[in-house]
Amino acid sequence: MANFFRSVRVIAHREFLRFIQDRPRMISSFSMPLVFLVIFGAGFGRLIGEIVPDVDYIQFMYPGILAMPILMTSVMSGVSIVWDREFGFLKEVLVSPLNRSGVLAGKAVGAGIIALIQGTIMLAVAPFLNVPIGLRTVLALIPLLLILSFALSALGLLIGARMRSQQGFQLLMQLVIFPMLFLSGIFFPVAQVARWLEVLSKLNPVTYGIDAIRQAFLGAEVAGVTIFGHTMGIIDSALVVAMAGAVFLTGAIRVFNLRE
Amino acid sequence: MDVIETSNLVKRFGDLEAVRGVSFAVHEGEIFGFLGPNGAGKTTVINILCTLLHPTAGEARVNGYDVVRECSKVRQSIGLIFQESTLDDYLTAEQNLRFHGYAYAVPKGVLEPRLKELLEMVELWDRRKAKIRTYSGGMKRRLEIARGLLHRPRVLFLDEPTLGLDPQTRHRIWDYIHDLRKRENLTIFMTTHYMDEAENCDRVAIIDYGQIVVMDTLETLKDSVGGDVISVKTEDNEAAMRVLVGEYKLCPSIRDGVISFAVPRGEEFLPGFVSGFPVPILSVGLARPTMEDVFLKVTGRTIREQEADPMHEMKQMVRGRGRGR
Numbered sequence: 161m162a163n164f165f166r167s168v169r170v171i172a173h174r175e176f177l178r179f180i181q182d183r184p185r186m187i188s189s190f191s192m193p194l195v196f197l198v199i200f201g202a203g204f205g206r207l208i209g210e211i212v213p214d215v216d217y218i219q220f221m222y223p224g225i226l227a228m229p230i231l232m233t234s235v236m237s238g239v240s241i242v243w244d245r246e247f248g249f250l251k252e253v254l255v256s257p258l259n260r261s262g263v264l265a266g267k268a269v270g271a272g273i274i275a276l277i278q279g280t281i282m283l284a285v286a287p288f289l290n291v292p293i294g295l296r297t298v299l300a301l302i303p304l305l306l307i308l309s310f311a312l313s314a315l316g317l318l319i320g321a322r323m324r325s326q327q328g329f330q331l332l333m334q335l336v337i338f339p340m341l342f343l344s345g346i347f348f349p350v351a352q353v354a355r356w357l358e359v360l361s362k363l364n365p366v367t368y369g370i371d372a373i374r375q376a377f378l379g380a381e382v383a384g385v386t387i388f389g390h391t392m393g394i395i396d397s398a399l400v401v402a403m404a405g406a407v408f409l410t411g412a413i414r415v416f417n418l419r420e
Numbered sequence: 421m422d423v424i425e426t427s428n429l430v431k432r433f434g435d436l437e438a439v440r441g442v443s444f445a446v447h448e449g450e451i452f453g454f455l456g457p458n459g460a461g462k463t464t465v466i467n468i469l470c471t472l473l474h475p476t477a478g479e480a481r482v483n484g485y486d487v488v489r490e491c492s493k494v495r496q497s498i499g500l501i502f503q504e505s506t507l508d509d510y511l512t513a514e515q516n517l518r519f520h521g522y523a524y525a526v527p528k529g530v531l532e533p534r535l536k537e538l539l540e541m542v543e544l545w546d547r548r549k550a551k552i553r554t555y556s557g558g559m560k561r562r563l564e565i566a567r568g569l570l571h572r573p574r575v576l577f578l579d580e581p582t583l584g585l586d587p588q589t590r591h592r593i594w595d596y597i598h599d600l601r602k603r604e605n606l607t608i609f610m611t612t613h614y615m616d617e618a619e620n621c622d623r624v625a626i627i628d629y630g631q632i633v634v635m636d637t638l639e640t641l642k643d644s645v646g647g648d649v650i651s652v653k654t655e656d657n658e659a660a661m662r663v664l665v666g667e668y669k670l671c672p673s674i675r676d677g678v679i680s681f682a683v684p685r686g687e688e689f690l691p692g693f694v695s696g697f698p699v700p701i702l703s704v705g706l707a708r709p710t711m712e713d714v715f716l717k718v719t720g721r722t723i724r725e726q727e728a729d730p731m732h733e734m735k736q737m738v739r740g741r742g743r744g745r
Contacts, residue, residue, distance in 0.1 A: 163492075170522045178510050181551075248506040255470050256523040257495045 164262040171258070171266025172273060175237060179274045189278065193228035194285070197221060200347060211349060212382055220382070222291050223374040224346030226282040227308060230275040231344075231366060234309040235337055237271040238316020238412075242323045261413045264321075268313045268409060275309030276302065291377060300376040300394065307398055308369035311405030317412035344370045349384045362387065365404035372397035421448045423575050423607040424469060429478035431464050438464045440630040441478070446575075446609055446623075451601065453621035454611040455711065461630040462611035463503070466579050469609070470500055483574055496524065499573035501564045503580045509553040513544055513563055516552060517570055524571035531570075538566035542596065558589035565596060569604075576600075578610040582617060594620055615711040624711070626718055634718045638711070645709040645717050648686030650693075651678050653702040660699040682709065 179186065201218040211220040244250040253263055279301060286293050319332060343357070344366035350358055361367050362385065371385050372394045385392045392400070424446040431439040439461045446452040454462045467473040469482055471491040479486070485493040507516050514535070521531040539545040542562035552560065561581070568576055581597075582590040598620070600606055610621070618624050618638075625635035634641065654660040657679055664672045664681060672681035683689045686706045694704060 166522070166525065170519065173522070174508070174511070174519055177515060178508070181510060247509060248502070248504050249508045250506075251472070251502060252506040252508075252520070253523070254472060255495055255498075255500050256520070257492050257525070258523050 163257065164259045164265075167258040167262025168266040168269055171253075171263050172270035175267060175270025176273055179233075179237075179270075179277075189229040189233050190281065192232075193225045193282070196228070196347075197225045197285075215378055215382060218289050219291050219378065220349075220374075221347060222286065222289055223377045224344065224370045226279060226286075227305070227366075227370055227373050228341070228346065229278045229282065230305060230309050231312055231341060232337065233274055233278060234271040234312035235316040235319075237267060237274065238313040238318070239320040239323070239332065241267065241317060241320040242326060246325060260417055264314075264317050264409065264412055264416060267317060268310045268405075271309045271313035272306045275305045279305045293377070297376050301373065304369065304372050304376060304394070304398060307402050307405065308366070308373075311365055311369070311401050311408060314405045314408035314412060318408045318415065321412045321415040340364055340366050343367065345384060346370055351384050351386065365401055368392065368397035368400040372401070422446065423448050424452075424480070424482050424609060426465075426469075426480040427478055429465065429468060429480055430476045431461075431468060431473065432476045438630055439468070439475075442627070442630070442632055443478075444625055444632060444635060446607060448607055449601070449605050450622040451597075451608040451610065451620060453618050453624045454609075454627050455613070455615070455618045455624050455715070456611075456627035457613055460627045462613075462627055463579055464630075465627075466577055466609070466611060469494075470498060470577055471495055496571070497574050499568035499571070499576045501561070501568050501576070501578045501581055503583050505552075505560045505564065507552045507560060507563065507567075510551060512549050512551055513539070513555075514548040516563065517567055520567045520570050526571050534570060538569055542566045558585050558593075561585060561589070561593060562596075565593065569600065572604075573606075575607045575609060578608065580612055581610060582612075582614070590617070615715065618711045626715060628719050634714075641711070641714045642709040645713045646682035647684035647709075648689075649680055649682050649707045649709050649713055650686055650690065651680040651705045651707070653678055653704075654697075655700045655702065660697075663698055682713075 197218070201221060205217045208217045210216055241250065244253070254260075283293065283298075283301075315336075319336065343361045343364045345361055350361045350367060350371075353361070367385060371383065371392060374382050374384070375394045375397075380393065383391050383393065385397065390396075422445040424444075426445075427443045429439055429442045430437070442461070442465060444452075454465065456462055464473065468475050469480055469487060471487050471494050474488060481487065482494045483497045485497070487494050508519070511519070517535050517539070518531070521535065526534070536545065539548055542565060544559060544563055544566070547555070547559070552563070555563065565581075578597075582593055585593070594617075597608065601608060612618055621638060623635065623637050624641060626633045634644075636644075652660070657674060657677065660679055661672055661674060664670045664679070670681045670683065672679050674680075690704070690706055694701060
C-alpha cells in the first residue's frame, strides 16, 4: 500500500512538472474556451437573452467555459500514456518497482492538480462577466473540478491503455472529445433541446460535471438535468461523475495490467 | 554465486517461437554477453528477465528472485539500459534522475550526492539543467547509464548498449562500464550484434533462431576455432585449396578470393609455409581469431550475411511455426 501511494505521488509530480514546463500547451488550453466565450457570447447573447431569470447567456455559459480547459487537459493527460509508450518513457516506469495501479491513479491525480491551477486562472475572468463568486462557490468548485478531472483523465487512460500509436488520435478528438464537449450542456440547456439530443447529453458524464459547476456559481435554480423526474442537485451530479470515473479507472487498470 | 539463472526458457508470440528453450547462468561480477543477429531472440530474453514479458514456459531467477512470482523484488534489484531511449524528453537530466530515485525509493539524503557523482562520472553535470530533447544520442545513452545505476542495482542489463553511436562514444561508454565493474562488483548482462563489442565480455553465448548455439569464455571460444587464422591470396586459389586439403590436411574456406584456415601457433607455422608452398603466394595475413570467426564457425555464416538475408525473418517464422505445432 505504501508503494501504491508512493507511485501516485511520483507520477503526479512528473505530470505537474511537465505541465508547467510546457507553455504552449498551457496557453492553448485556455485560448479555445475564451474564444468560444467571446464569439458565442457576442454572437448569441442578444438573440437568446436570459436563460433563467437574471442569468444571461454569457453567465450561463461561463461555468462550462471554466471547465473546458480541464476537460481537454484531463483527457489528454490520460491519453498521454500513448506518448509515454511511443517515446519509451513508459518502459522506464514499467521496469521500476512502481505499482501499476498507482501509476495510473497518479496520472489522474496529476490531472486533478493541473485542473485546480487551470480553474483558478479561469476564475480571473469571472468579475468581467458579472458572474458572482463567493467563498462558498470557490469551496464547492475545488472538489467538483477534482472529481471532473479525475473522471476524464481516467477515461483518457482507458482509451490510451492499449493504444499503440498516435494514429488513432485525430479520430479520438473527433469521436470522443468534441461530442463530449458539445453534448455537455456548456452551450445550451440540456432540457430545452430535441429529445434524442437530450438523451445523448444525459448519457455523457461531463453533462453532470458541468451542471454541478453551474449550480455552484448560479444556485440551484439553474439545475438543468432531470432524471426520471428527479432534478439533480450538486451532490447527485458529483456522485454520477465520480462513479463514472471509478468505472473508467478500474477498466483502465484492468486493461493495463494485461501482459503478454 | 549465480546472479541470473534460467532453465528452458520459452517465449511464443502466436505462431512465432522467439525463444526456444534457453538455459544459462551468469556468475556474480562477470560481464556476460548474448551475441546474435537481429531477431535472434536476445531482446525477448532481456524482457523476460526484467519482468516486462512472461515466459511461455521455463523458469528464470534474477538475484535469487523468480521473475514471474517476485517481479517487484526483481525490479528493485536490477538496472536497465535499453536499445532505445526511455528518458522523458521534456524534463531535464536532473529531473529524469530524480524521478528514477523517487521511483526506486532511494533515500533523500543519499539521492543528491549520488546523483552528482553519477552525472560527473558520465560528464553531464554541466548539462544537468538542460532538457533531454537538446541532448545528442551519445549523451542520452550516457545519462541512461547514470540513471540505471542510481539505485545501486546488483545486475545491469544492457540491450545493445552502443547501438547507433559513433566509435568514440562507444569506446567511452565501455570505459565507464569496465570502471564500474571494478568499483562496484556489478554483474553485467548485455546483448549485442557487434562482434567487436562482444570482446568486452568474460563469457559469451551465441544465440541464433532463439537457441543458444554455444556458450563459453571468450578465450575458449576463440581457441575452438582451431588456433590462429591465416589468410592467403594466391595466383591459383583452386590449386592452393587442393594442396591445403591434400598435403597440409587443413580445412580451408574461400571467401572473396581469400583462402583462410586455422592453425595452432600461426607465427611459427607461417615462415615455413610461405617458403615451401608450391602455388605462388600474392599476400598472406595472420590473425588471432575474433568473435567473427567464432560466429562463422558455429553458425556457418557471418553475422552480416545473415542480416542481409531477406529470407531470414521468413525462415525464423517458418521454424517457429514448425515447432509450434
